[in-house]
Amino acid sequence: MLLNLSKGAASQKSSLKNQIDRVCTDYVCVEMSDLDKTLNAMASEGLIHYADGSVKLTEQGIKLGKEWQSLLLKKEPILEIVAGLVDGSITGLVVIVSAFVAKLPIRAAAFAAFLTLAAVAITNFSSFLLGGITEDLADMLTLQTLMNYSLRDIADHEERNKSLMLVKHLFTVLHKEISRSNIMAALICGTTTFIAGVVPTLAYLMLPKPIDIILSLAIVATVVGVFLVRYRSRRTKVHWKVTLFETAVIVVIATIASLIIGGIA
Numbered sequence: 001m002l003l004n005l006s007k008g009a010a011s012q013k014s015s016l017k018n019q020i021d022r023v024c025t026d027y028v029c030v031e032m033s034d035l036d037k038t039l040n041a042m043a044s045e046g047l048i049h050y051a052d053g054s055v056k057l058t059e060q061g062i063k064l065g066k067e068w069q070s071l072l073l074k075k076e077p078i079l080e081i082v083a084g085l086v087d088g089s090i091t092g093l094v095v096i097v098s099a100f101v102a103k104l105p106i107r108a109a110a111f112a113a114f115l116t117l118a119a120v121a122i123t124n125f126s127s128f129l130l131g132g133i134t135e136d137l138a139d140m141l142t143l144q145t146l147m148n149y150s151l152r153d154i155a156d157h158e159e160r161n162k163s164l165m166l167v168k169h170l171f172t173v174l175h176k177e178i179s180r181s182n183i184m185a186a187l188i189c190g191t192t193t194f195i196a197g198v199v200p201t202l203a204y205l206m207l208p209k210p211i212d213i214i215l216s217l218a219i220v221a222t223v224v225g226v227f228l229v230r231y232r233s234r235r236t237k238v239h240w241k242v243t244l245f246e247t248a249v250i251v252v253i254a255t256i257a258s259l260i261i262g263g264i265a
Helices: 013-023 032-044 059-073 078-102 106-151 157-206 211-236 240-264
Strands: 048-051 054-057
Touching (some): 032 048, 059 157, 078 106, 078 157, 078 211, 078 240, 157 211, 211 240
Antiparallel strands (some): 048 054
């Protein structure tokens, strides 16, 4: 219920019962009386508004539902956006500095830039897709094991079996949802990587000197210093000054290392 109603829309009790029955794959594991007890308990805890068969999440319920979505369905793309902005910005910065120092012609610089950005974006896409599926499946199995262990403490044999059956079918449904979320996460990371790198690169290639290098570096600094730091600080609840220092150190070290390796190669 927290997952399905987390957008704030109201639903009827009969509709919720039908959704639960579909999760149980037509096996009646939750009676209407069970649903009534749960709804009354959630209403007493301040999670839902429940009256005349209509159910709607409260502000607290919506917040808790979003947390469950983030935990189970991975619908909060934190790591994907951070990785995309960092990788794209560093790649764009390395390409711009390299082209500026080597004084490459526009066509050669454009070819090298887009080839490099495409390779990094595709690599991030494949890494997040394969790695995300593996990690999420492992997390889901761990969570299911913990929930099953907790439910085994139910004294009533029939209620315990119904609860275990519901959890089993619920995680089957969640597996399909998480697979779709992994594809979206990979697309977000790959797209963010490419955009974060291509925007300053285009500015460097299209504008006249010396505005090209100044504006392109300003774009990278803005993406890293404002958008990335603000996003990380808000999601991790860490002060923005600490996040800014961490981000700046990581970007500088990675950029210098990339330039050194590129010079040696």
